[in-house]
Amino acid sequence: MSEVPDSVAVIDQIPQQGEPLTPRTPLHHTARAGGAGQLHYREHDLTGLLVLRGNAADKAFAEAVKATFGCPLAKTLSFVMAQEVSLLWLSPDEWWVLCPPDQAYALEVQLRERYSGHFALANNTGGMTRIQLSGPQAVQVLKKSIPYDVHDAHFPVGKVVATVFGKTQAVVRRLGQNDWEILARRSFADYIWRWVEDAASEYQR
Amino acid sequence: MFHIYCPHCEEYREEEEFHPKGEAHLARPEDPDNCTDEEWGDYLFFRKNPRGVHHELWVHAAGCRKFFNVTRDTQSYRIYETYKIGEQPSKAITA
Ligand SMILES: [Zn+2]
Numbered sequence: 001m002s003e004v005p006d007s008v009a010v011i012d013q014i015p016q017q018g019e020p021l022t023p024r025t026p027l028h029h030t031a032r033a034g035g036a037g038q039l040h041y042r043e044h045d046l047t048g049l050l051v052l053r054g055n056a057a058d059k060a061f062a063e064a065v066k067a068t069f070g071c072p073l074a075k076t077l078s079f080v081m082a083q084e085v086s087l088l089w090l091s092p093d094e095w096w097v098l099c100p101p102d103q104a105y106a107l108e109v110q111l112r113e114r115y116s117g118h119f120a121l122a123n124n125t126g127g128m129t130r131i132q133l134s135g136p137q138a139v140q141v142l143k144k145s146i147p148y149d150v151h152d153a154h155f156p157v158g159k160v161v162a163t164v165f166g167k168t169q170a171v172v173r174r175l176g177q178n179d180w181e182i183l184a185r186r187s188f189a190d191y192i193w194r195w196v197e198d199a200a201s202e203y204q205r
Numbered sequence: 206m207f208h209i210y211c212p213h214c215e216e217y218r219e220e221e222e223f224h225p226k227g228e229a230h231l232a233r234p235e236d237p238d239n240c241t242d243e244e245w246g247d248y249l250f251f252r253k254n255p256r257g258v259h260h261e262l263w264v265h266a267a268g269c270r271k272f273f274n275v276t277r278d279t280q281s282y283r284i285y286e287t288y289k290i291g292e293q294p295s296k297a298i299t300a
Contacts, residue, residue, distance in 0.1 A: 076214065076215055091269035091270060091271055092213050094269075147219040161214075162268050162269065162270075163222055164221050164222055164267045
């Protein structure tokens with residue numbers, strides 16, 4: 001165990017004093033849910049997001065990550081989950097940690113205490129939102145939205161890819177045979193939400 | 206449309222996920238303070254524009270956001286290989 005270095009500003013984004021906050025998601029102004037029958041979509045409640053950069057070949061780093069988040073560093077184009085935490089591979093030296101928003105600060109502090117080598121961790125909670133698509137027709141919406149091949153053989157459960165979505169970009173992962181998740185940047189969440197509503201409309205009749 | 210193999214994602218992706226970033230293997234003059242104006246100008250502004258095999262820098266902009274190199278034929282559009290920054294291509298770099 002080592003101390004959190006003073007040179008890093010670590011801030012709990014949830015104030016401990018005053019009125020408790022009522023957090024709003026990037027899509028709070030929409031219905032946040034829709035669909036019928038073979039296709040449903042909804043915005044996930046506000047999620048904690050930690051952006052983690054580091055060297056996967058560094059054993060001490062990998063072990064500290066596993067001890068902190070309960071799951072090992074995800075391998076290329078995959079994600080791993082442990083209870084309420086997901087760890088997504090984004091690039092050979094970048095991972096995203098999704099967790100309950102009230103755990104983000106504690107997890108960050110834990111990792112900094114366990115490992116003090118060369119790495120970076122930024123709390124980006126609220127910077128992205130999660131849109132979940134479910135049902136047998138969910139895949140049809142993705143086929144219209146991303147250039148990536150979503151065939152079972154090419155996009156199995158447990159895979160995550162960052163790709164083009166409509167005229168913007170998104171991270172897409174497959175949670176189950178008929179369960180998908182789109183991670184949309186906050187400033188593009190409204191665009192992607194309305195795109196999904198439009199793309200989904202023909203499967204709800 | 207190109208189908209480009211990203212050496213970091215380790216699979217083929219659609220061209221629209223990538224951006225070209227110009228000529229690869231540009232060596233910055235070792236001693237910029239003492240090189241000639243011509244050497245510095247060549248480094249900053251002058252690029253090859255071959256018809257045929259060319260080595261280019263690309264970035265996987267919508268994917269892993271990593272840079273890598275592509276050996277491509279500018280006439281036939283055939284991609285011979287992609288390789289990571291710091292590696293050497295198997296097709297020689299011609300002057
Ligand atoms: Zn890539």
